[in-house]
Amino acid sequence: MHGPRTAPTSGGAPPDGTSVTLLTEGTYPHSHGGVSVWCDQLVQGMPDVDFHVMAVTGTGREPLAWQPPGHVRSITNLPLWGTPQDCPPPRGKTLRRFLAGYEEFLAALLDPEAEDRFPAALYHLADHAPSGLLSAALRTERAARVLAKLWTRPTVGTAAAHPTLHDALSATDLLEHALRPLAGRAAADTGVTHAVSGGLAALPGLVAHHVHGTPFLLTEHGVYLRERYLSFRAEPYRWPVKALMLGFFRLLAMESYRTAALVTPGNRYNRRWEEHGGTPPERIRTVYNGVDPAAFPPAGPEPETPTLSWAGRVDPIKDLQTLIRAFALVRGKLPTARLRLFGGTPRGAEKYRESCEALAVELGIGEAVTFEGRVEDIKDAYAAGNVVMLSSVSEGFPFTLIEAMSCGRATVSTDVGGVREAVGECGLVVPPRDPERMAEAALRLLNEPTLRARMGEGARLRVIEQFTLRQTISTFREIYQDLSGRRPAEQARPAPGAARPSWARAIAAGGAG
Template sequence: MHATSGLPAARLAHVTLLTEGTYPHSAGGVSVWCDQLVRAMPDVDFRVVAVTATGGEPPAWDLPRNVTALDELPVWGATPAGREPRGRDRRALLDAWERLLTALLAEGGGDDELFGPALYELGGWAQAGTLSAGLRSEAAVRALARLWRRPGTDAAAARPSQYDALTGTDLLEHALRPLAAAPPTGVAHAVSGGLATLPGLLARHREGVPLLLTEHGVYQRERYLGHRTAPYRWPVKSLMLHFFRLLAREAYRHSALVTPGNRYNRRWEEHGGAAPDRVRTVYNGVDPAAFPVAGPEPEVPTLSWAGRIDPIKDLETLIRAFALVREEIPEARLRVFGGTPRGGEDYRARCEALARELGAGGAVSFEGRVDDIRTAYAAGQVVMLSSISEGFPFTLIEAMSCGRCTVSTDVGGVREAVGDTGLVVPPRDPAAMALAALALLRDPARRAALGEAARNRVIDQFTLRRTIESFRAIYAGLSAAGPLPSRSCAGVTWLPRLWHPSVPSPATAPAAEGTA
């Protein structure tokens, strides 16, 4: 929904919001957070730079008027335009590529000091429009195969194959595509770690644009969880995990400010290299008026769940726990609310098959997205959260604001959110989850007391107003400070044409055709 009033004449700040797989193409919790942030600050101009999968994802949100532009960066979309550089330019690009690979293959998880300079030099080639073509070359694949065979690399003992080299080079080429984005201006605000930080890091080193990093989950940890089941051999998994680890450390070390949503994330970020004096915890918040106390409980004992259908939400543990609940309360139901992201259809089918296999198929309903998420929270006596990774989950504090008691897994900032107003159980433990759900389903008085305490906790500590005030002050402070001194990278010879896209590169200008 667009704002209807005119924009104020005085602008507080200009912010480039950097997202990955979320706003404005997804309806999940991070997207809700972004939309609330943008709409609550009509005197801030936002440009959204969204890292997407294919570029064909339809927007899930109507952008307000203070979003001045939306740039999409498809990582797996059409092959970027541009051709491989030639002559000395080709050798310079491959030299930077080999330095990046050397950093990723260094013993002990990679070389931080070598990674940054190589990344930013490759960023220059991305801005010139030649990086993707250069990394799709046979020479780039040969470089990885050769470096992998060196004694002492972590993956050497696994004897990486030529196919592994092709796969690893391809994955890195796609991962580096966001470096080609038009540079962020004002304040670059990455709302996740990982690929969303690439344009912000490059702008910070190129123009001194301050980078603000807000991780809702721990991106690096989630990549480790995801790669457990990735269809690659160990050398490729190791390469990519080292890439994400070093990228996370680069972002933590060089952000002007890191704003985790909970103390759990803060510990990860400080361990990853963020200076404690540049880390400020800002909790997610909701508007209690927008999430009032839910209506009467359903007549049938019901557990409800809301979120996206995704392996990281671990619906399989939830379904196994529910099957145990039904052994004690045969009439119980489980209602699952939320959309299935593109590519997640097989996981949803697996969850549905598991429910049937456990004899609970008729009692588990997958109800898709709902226009009003409050419907999902009101649908059960108990709201469940079964994730194996979370930051500070919106579904939890929204359900708490609605006065529903909760059973949640002890991940991320969940315990900080719940306090003593709900039950917290270990992740991947169906028996513990079932016992907690049964205890609440059997005790209406306890449910009512916990639900009331949960809403009071949200009002006391986790309101949207506090969140917005914190980020308004942060934006104003970073904008007033102006550009930071850009950090030169020791040992790198910068080519001016790479840092000034308006000046044609000899590798791309018409006059360069036919040169050696």
């Protein structure tokens, strides 16, 4: 049985009374990567705050990649896969009542005229999740037939694609897995639930707000909905299945934005998506990621061989194929150049890595491109290159970029998310999926050591002035205290004649309804 599983952790420093349930998906504390680093820094930086972690995972059996400190009081896994909680399928009136609510849920996903039914239908399903009845009911043939009947109606957009029963079975199975986090229950006395991404991680926070009125805080590093749009392009399902799932993710994003007492994007680019999704502007506060400049000091001498380095997880969203194509153009001008790629390959991305390796061989640069796996000290990845590259098609405010900047390395990055906000004039920014422009920028920096040095020095100063970890932690401490009503009066009181920020006024007025 792979239902929610909670593990207590050891005791720690006495808390200040603030309690935060951190909601994650595929990141902390079970995997490495930028968002996981951010979570660890946040938790480590507040030893006087009680943290609980509810982690949406793959199977629930993933080992811990981080050792949480003692003030992380519990870790609850919410696995999407594996055998669901053991519960007999409902029958008779119980099943009919459930299916009536489920039909309302599906109608909201498929019919624009019914979208306003989504919140009530979602919380109706949530009522059945902790017992296991939700998963059990969705695994019945009747649940698939409800969808098969509904999405062939002439008034529904999916009807034109002639969805089949096989499509209905596929879509119902995807929904059953996606809705499993509804079984997660934050404690009634939790001060704040804090989702560190949109999407499935937000589900327990939405339920806690619905049931207990618990303040819900949403931080988006990348735009979850945009990334689902990008990823579903490559999925093998027919259009009706994709339409249903993207409808779910879109309405889930809108409900998250509507419910959140405060939304804290990591950059202004995300803010535009959040406003478009219905978040009132006064409930949005941009909080940039920060690093400790002392932990990422100047990297020291550059390699003698012209080298481009990259760090991150090997994943299609990082678009390593464009980087490899760009490097092939660089290699044509600088035959001794090397490309060193640092970072692990998550489960499920093995074929993507193999395709990248094959592309390098096909382009005749296989011996000059090395996949070096996870590095013990990430600073070594930045020091390995004369120039640090970022080739992603989607980012929030990427840690690898500001870490490399703190190390004093010049960078070439794609113009996505908050990259331009991070770099300013201290690096080169190029369009995504454009190997020619990327190669041109990399060659410019490799061939101009004075420019490279000036940009590297400016990048480190920019981090010290604007993007420090201390600023990030201080801001979230203040937000936690405001949301939970525990901020000391002498801190909360504005200076004479000073107006409180619009987001703080919204919190004081009660946040979301």
